[in-house]
Amino acid sequence: MCDVIIAGAGPAGATCAKVLADKGFSVLITERHKLPRYKSCSGMIIEKTIRLISDYFGSDIPDRVKCAPSDNKGMIFVNDEGNEYRFEQKGLNVWRSSFDSWLTDMAIDSGAKLIDNRSIISCASFSDRVDVEFDKSYREKAAYFINCGGAANSIILTDSPSKKDFIVTYQCFFRGTIDLDPHYFYAFLQPEFSQYDAWLNVKDGMLVIGTAVKNNDIGKLNGFYSAFKVHLERSYNLNIFEKVKEEKWIMPRIRPDFSVDYGCERILRAGEAAGFLNPMGEGISSAIESGYAAAKAIAENFDRPNKVISQYIINASQTEKYMKRQWHLLSFMSDRFKNMRSI
Template identity: 55%
Template sequence: MRNDTYDIIIVGAGPTGATCAKILADNGLSVLVVEKCKLPRYKSCSGMIIAKTAGLVKEYFDVEIPDGVKCTPYDNYGMVFVNDDGKEYKFEQRGFNVWRSEFDNFLLSKAKESGAEVIDGVSVIGCEDLGDCVEVTLSDRDMGKKRVKYLIDCEGAMGVLKRKLLNCDKDFIVTYQAFYDGKINLDPHYFYAYLQPQFSEYDAWFNVKDGMLVLGVAAERNSISKIKEYNDNFIKYMQSDHGLKIDKKIKEEKWIMPHIRRDFNIDYGNGRVFFAGEVAGFLNPMGEGISCGMESGYHLAKAISENLKAPQKILTAYQQYTTDLKAYMQRQWNLVSIMSKR
């Protein structure tokens, strides 16, 4: 039977929201996760679980990632970067290859086991910080408005709620990836990222999922019309330099990702409304966002659990706990900037 009162509402059932929900529930707080999509929800993603992410799953959820959420090849051996001038850099690191719908749903199931409640197919469409609580408006009128101690926004890239709250503009890039039947002379155990400007304003990528070849490109939202040109250039390059042969296009998808800037600014939130994960700005260069989503969600949950009655202390603790994460993101940037001039 669903509770009608909660300490905390979490917006979004991605890895950030699931981690946050699990830790809060483990600390005895009543938590409702509100997910606008029907679960398990689809998320366009390369599904690369780096070693750090696998370690966080073990640390926060006390489980190994099960084979049931993985796709072939199960093991990822690392990343190969090709810079603006075509120079190759190989980073060996053991990780996994997953389907996001299964992986995210697995994390959420662990949060539920800890006592978090989840509703899907319902959006958080607004909230008002009333000082001693937050009034949250849900898209389902029958559920009415809910008053909680804190609202945690983990809504991911689009950030509709955040933009409403902060009255800020969208700042994102558009990703396009297509899945093909075919052949290529590249090792399917690696994730390949190409930084040449003729393929993308960001990076172009190649990886393999359950036998399908996945090729993707990205563009700033103002030059979305160039996606086709970038993709055509990238396919031609992969055909000429890596023996790509396409038998059939299986599916294609466009998505968005926040514009990752080197001088990343994190929006932590304030009062009784906090942000975590991608919507807060926690995202590594090259778009690796699962680990920093989970880590920021964990730190925010810890800060709230330790300072439940003191919103200002929560903010200070959250900022302090994420200092190492920000330093890690900065080191990732430094590494990428050694490889690429752009």
């Protein structure tokens, strides 16, 4: 029996594993795909994330996980009326597969064990332990279990709100040219291009163009995408030579009145599996912060399981406040975001 089993080797899972292993706990981190696994992402690392990684992993982000242009200078939002808002910062541009593997490797160096290419399919909480069931009839026991399986996690716990109610993202990688600065992430808030934002960023010379819709409005995806591309052609001289690839993904359906699912008793959730995600889809910082908050709550209350969740909620309160502040900022730019509600 190990101390903690973690599902998912994304930023939330890697942070939980690193923090707990550094404190001397026996940790098993599990990942359903073979590492390095693919994750659809713009790969924008904000300044806050760079700081968190330095604090919790004691390291700078290495060049080998970055893509060109490696420095991200910030986000530029264009609102419903075409007004531009610039948020300058010293961020980075990374490929998620190598970035997440690098984080997980640091947890392994601290003593965490990894099982990849294997899914956790269920877990059950008892007064003294959690029983975790993997595919291929493999089982493990632990004192605690942290679900860091992201928005698309398939762990059968109680209910999984993210599965019923989520956003579908669609992005394509193109070879081509456009009259926009490749050092920025551009988010377009006009309602004719998406139900959240439509975006453009550059990775290793490829233009990444994407949009997002609610899962029950998936039929509107192609219309939004075509309208956005036409807008980029007309307003910014988008010129496409070749389509390299396309991908669909999901993310939690975030709203200003979001609620976080921290878990209960010996089963905790962190990152997107708990509902942490900042508006416009910046989720790496909240995954790392919530992973840290969950791990710290377990480490400090290991023999007092009834205190763990309440401590976790306290530890993560700043992360929740940050999410709320981001919503205020968006509402200031566009009323559409102020009026989004859970029902």
